[in-house]
Amino acid sequence: MAISLLNPKAEVARAAQALAVNISAAKGIQEVMKSNLGPKGTMKMLVSGAGDIKITKDGNILLHEMQIQHPTASLIARASTAQDDMTGDGTTSTVLLIGELLKQADIYIAEGLHPRLLAEGFDKAKTKALEVLDKIKIPIEINRENLLDVCRTSLRTKVHQTLADVLTEVCVEAVLAIRPKDNKPVDLHMVELMQMQHKTETDSSLIKGLVLDHGSRHPDMPKRLENCYILTCNVSLEYEKSEVNSGFFYKTAEERDKMVLAEREFIDQRVKKVIELKKKICTGTNKTFVIINQKGIDPMSLDQLAKEGIIALRRAKRRNMERLSLACGGTAMNTFDDLSESCLGYAGLVYEHVLGETKFTFVEECKNPQSVTILLKGPNKHSLQQIKDAIRDGLRAINNAIEDKAVIPGAGAFEIAANKELLQWKDTVKGKTRLGVVAYAEALLVIPKILATNSGFDVQETIVKLQEESHTSPEPIGLDLTSGEPISPKDAGIFDNYIVKKQIINSCSVIASNLLLVDEIMRAGMSSLKG
Amino acid sequence: MSSREILTLQFGHYANFVGTHWWNIQETGFEYNTTQPSEIDHSVLFREGRTPKGQVTFTPRLLLVDLKCSLKSLPKQGDLYESAPDSSQLFVEWDGNKVELQKNQKEPKNEFQIDLENPEALPSVSSKKYNLDENVEVWSDYLYSKYHPRTVNIVNEYEHCNEETPFDSYSSGTALWKNEMFEDEFADKIRSYIEECDHFQGFHILTDCTNGFAGLSSACLEHVRDEYDRKSVLVLPTIPAHFPDNDFKNDREQVFSIMNDSTRVINLLMSFNSYRQFGSMFAPLCAATDGWRQPGVPREFYHTQFNHKLPYHSSAILASALDTLTLKYRLKSTTCSLTDLCADLTGNDRKAISASLCMPFSLNSDAELIDCLDQWEGPLYRSITPRCKIGTERVMQHLMLRGIPETRLKKAQNKAGKQKEMAAYKCNSVKEMMEFYLSCTTFATASNVGVLEKAMPVSNPFPEIFDQWIGVNGNVCANPRGESQRVESIPILAGFHSGSEIGEMLESLHTEAKKLKIARFHKFTIEQDEYGESLNDILTLRENYEDSYLV
């Protein structure tokens, strides 16, 4: 703390100045971000001084890439990225809404209204807006169609339509496959994302099984097996010297080798157990055997396994142990003491694919896999990264919908509705706080307004049309970005996540109020320092 | 015997300075003619790979971490596997009017970097005069090696040299590890590297220890210990020989600098405890005497003048020591592994060790080792561990001498003259003679010396820090070296030591750290109790050095 007082930049500006600074910072960051919003927003290609490329339209990613110096702006940025951490979406909207709340507030403050009254109004309006949100939300059944809609809406704001539609299918299939039958929460980690740098983005696909980014390390191991028993384990099959052997007392190379051999006995025993089991259950059948180990397997062990026609993979990801059990069945073994057929999983096909210096192992044709892999393809690093980011968003949108058991009509429908209701309700609010409610209602319109701007429509004209339509229609009304006309988002299948909107409403009014009350916060800060 | 692979992890900007020199030294020493294959087993630290076009590559088995904006002209993925795409050709499928290109100005490259990319200039790179002392700002400015695309990891949350986003506390480092980028992606890169290895033996963790990287490396170390429980981990915490904020110009800057000094002490204490707990052994390194609070006066080496304010210089000194020391387990002929080395030096759980350096090993160009040692004045090597002398009593030590060929040991029987009168004359190898010398100059000390005939390469981009009496081949000459000549290689001696002096180093850290009230340092999320415990733990470690334990 002492330091920040010494720092000239943190010298306490006069309250009014501080407020002005906050407002202009909020406007500034709004200005930067507004072109991103919606499916007609601007795609940004960032090229660094060293030539690194990033392509994105996502608010959260842009905020991470930007170099934000201003403390207020970075506070807003942090609030928005926190929004993303929690729900995976809504970053751009958060920035826009905070900026707009401050812009509206600025008008009233210029007329002499005390910021505290505005903040109170914001708080009241927030509560009301949440009521509207609950009224407007559409309960859904968790089925393919509904999930496709919400995922498609999200993905089309990230990547072009053809690709968005391919990825939508992939994401929904993936989540439906891993979703526990008993309505327990979905663990998105059970969808593995594996990148392969070749072909094009639309070649991305869902593998109903697991893809590992490594292969066998023995030239004689089979590259492809069918009808495979899968042994998943966390048991070291590599010789590790346990004896502490001082460099002061030399051993000849032969002596050492002898010692190594003795120590190896132990590992060999383990390998033998695997081979015994394999022989017992595979001999005389068309069954084959694959072992996937989280620990190491050294060349001697690989050699013995290769002689038996076993595929052996070492150093699998910790998380793949769980995924393998869910994809293939069987249990991940921590010892080989009681190894039996019942510990094993099954896959119809296991094969290796080599790309450059990387090997991939596909474990496919699993019966009823509860862990799956999305195979991402793209010609270069930045396109792969872009679709990886998009898929993450898509998966979270689906998961949010499942947890919410509801969605919200998108395309500005909520904002139009909430604006209408707040303006009707404002008369019940006493005193000047009411102005805060009006400011809040006005600020919400920033979303449909910018959706309109980004699609090249006249803002005022569009908003008037939407408001008129919404007065007469019982259904929520949103903006059709192709025609500029009002539509029913429900009919058009444009849905947003309930939880995302809820978070936006909550965090925006809190942050905006804090920025307005900068004066009091600073004084409180000062006195707590003195005390 | 096949190579026993090691994975190197580098955390932080200064550690990366050291690392860059280290990899440079190794690569400039590669010998491509096979008639005289190198005695060094490069596969211990390097890996063979293949580009998408099928070209064979040989790159450091390395993961490094640095902050945003610290790379300047180096692209994250490097350009070995894929040349950086031409941004004017960039294409995205999206409404054409709605694509915005935001292009930062291209980072300029210095002359050395430009020459590296030019096949015609390449042959003269090793000896050409570059003004690297002035042109090096970040480590990539003098990077000779080419890295694998997965090697470089950039922390987006904090910016290099930006006061608004300081990454200066242990706590921010441990918190950072919990990000997906580390716990998932970085951890997975570690796993991928190890999966490739047939005889993986362990890790080198080369790290900053006075800033947030103290915490990040500690968290990573804990992960590594968890996941690869039986592998050895040598931790090499590095401290710059100079902190720019110590050159304050006014009162305000002075207060700031004092605060920073205190913060650094806390980081050191916390990280040393993690290194002790989860590492196999750790050797704090600094090219100045004091290390903490302020680095203090630079260490001195014979015939060497380095500017301690340039990280480019001081890091070269530490890198030379590391390259030399690790030869212990990197020679094709060696029977010693990293595990063996750790076992030798960490008896009684003395996990902190010190390091020393004699650079260049000053041998007159016309002299033999036997005379050189006979006439040597003062200590053979200087400590490069802060606040730590290298003792001569009850020490366990491993040394490595390179660049003294067996032919330079002593004169032949018929020409030996006075040399024959010396007891050392009976020694028949450099190793034997060095061990004999050490046994005469120490008490109750066990010294193991390794040797490599080939000297250490110090051509470009190694800094020119040797005085005019050092000849092109690194020996001390009677006549000054010509203006246009530069030293190409040097003999060098370096050591790892374990003795009671390390206890004093730990004691001094404890004394400094104890003065600080952790509650007053808001950037640390460390409770009073936890801090007290760390203070105790470092004292406990200190006690391991107390009883005069005999070898």
Ligand SMILES: Nc1ncnc2c1ncn2[C@@H]1O[C@H](COP(=O)(O)OP(=O)(O)OP(=O)(O)O)[C@@H](O)[C@H]1O
């Ligand atoms: N097809 C569509 N027609 C009209 N509006 C749409 C359509 N698809 C999405 N929207 C609207 O676009 C907005 C979301 O845009 P976008 O995803 O770019 O920003 P965000 O969610 O606020 O932030 P983030 O960048 O984190 O995703 C929502 O208000 C949504 O209702």
Ligand SMILES: [Mg+2]
């Ligand atoms: Mg979105």
